[in-house]
Amino acid sequence: MIKVVIAEDQQMLRGALTSLLKLEMDIEVVAEVSDGEKAWEAIQMFKPDVCLLDIEIPFLSGLEVAEKIRVANMSCKIIIVTTFARPGYLQKSIDTQVDGYLLKDEPIEYLIESIRKVMNGERVVSTDLAATLFLKEQNPLSEREIEVLRLAKEGMTTSTISKTLFLTKGTVRNYLSSAIQKLEAESRQQAVNIAVEKGWI
Template structure:
């Protein structure tokens, strides 16, 4: 029996995925989570064979959860299941230790097959997405620039971003300027949007 922890912040999607996987004779959904923190707690407690994780969740996102899961329970394989088949997300997922990456408009059969193949020790990725990821290259942003853009995405002022990240106003301005330059954007809002679309945040 393949024991699966399922994490998605949308209850309807989570329930539908759990029901679909539950129909398989060799797969059991042993826990469901609605946030990154809940997913991590469930994996640590249950130590499942596979964690099926969405990217965009409240709190810790699925890509950060993937890295933590692989460090905490190395035997647990991670499959990213997301609406957003972005090259940047794919690259970060692979870098953080994911064994599979599927988009939610895949067929149910493909998702089930992915869970089985990942459990067997294989990697399952979309060839077109892998090629696009290689073509677009790695994120040029530093970790701090990503932090600042994440905060800027929420519309905070320089002072608010500085307070949230325990930085000086000048340091925040420098990081924003660098991020705007690296993304080729005209404003910090545009830089955050570009970075998000490319999966760099």
């Protein structure tokens, strides 16, 4: 029996997925949750064979949960399910060594087949996503700029970021200004949004 945890914040979709997977003789849904923190708790509690993780779930994103699974060295297979065919997200998923990356508009049969395939050690990527691999944009941000934008994304002020990273306020402003220029943004918030959308922070 393949034990599955589903993490999806849209209740209707989560319920539909659960109901359809329960019809399969070899699949058991051991938990269905609405956010990343609950997903991580369920994964530790139930030790599933496969996790279906939506990327954009609250508290911890699907990719952050995937990273935790990998860092903890758990044997759980990871399938990312998303609405977004963004090259940055796909690249990040590949870097995290997820086992599957599927678009939500795939037929349910494709998802079920994918669960079985990853259990057999195969990797699965939606056909429509294969092309996005060739659209991979080079991340122009330095490590420090990424770090500063991540903290800005959490709502930290320049002053708090400078204390957190042990940098002067002027240096933090320089990093933010440089990131804004590189991303051709008009503000700190817009730079954060662009970097998130491209999967760079």
